[in-house]
Amino acid sequence: MVEAGPFLPEAARRYPHDYALVDVETTGLNPDQDRIIQIAIAHVGSHGVLQRTWSTLVNPGCEPGPVHxxxxxxxxxxxxxxxxxxxxxxxxxxxxxxxxxxxxTFDWRFLAAEALRANHELPVSRRLCTIALTRHLDLPV
Known part of the structure; x- marks a missing residue:
């Protein structure tokens, strides 16, 4: 959890969004044929405070793929x-x-493919990729 520092109130004013930090595990790399087997979400508010976490295993109805x-x-x-x-x-x-x-893009494509198969709406209108952000900010990681 991030403690409120001097930059957080300004960042929260500039980016007044709530965030869903998402990670999925899948049976493979192709969302058209592979399936999600685990989903984890952490809610973080605009001030960087962790609000809640949620995770679930998902039965894909097929072999789990690369167990290793x-x-x-x-x-x-x-x-x-x-x-x-x-x-x-x-x-x-x-x-x-x-x-x-x-x-x-990877996580969203899998979530979108699963939602389509389930005939369910996926209410995601904005995405933030930490790989792209790291590159954009030229962070040494």
Whole structure:
């Protein structure tokens, strides 16, 4: 959690948004054929204060893909809900917030593909990619 420093009130005035920090784990790299197996979201307000966290495993209805990368086996996912069962909660968690992710296009494309398959709206109108931001700011990371 970030403590309020002298720059945060000014940043909050300039960028008065609430944020949903998102990470997804998937069965592969292609959102048209691969599936989400885990979703994690942290809500952060414009002042940088962590408001809440939420995460869920998701049963993809198929093999989990590269277990050596994400560590989630078919046994881990067997009792998890399918995406359609978490779509409403996910929509409420994203609605009205800027989606922030490391490689935001990747996460957003998977969320959008799952929402389309579930015939569910994905209420994301703004995204912020931490990879692009790091490059833009020329941060040495």
């Amino acid at each position: 990368i994400h560590g989630l086996t078919a046994q881990h996912l067997a009792e998890a809900p399918p995406y359609v069962s978490v779509a409403d909660d996910l929509g409420r968690l994203l609605d009205g917030r800027v989606l922030v992710a490391h490689n935001a």
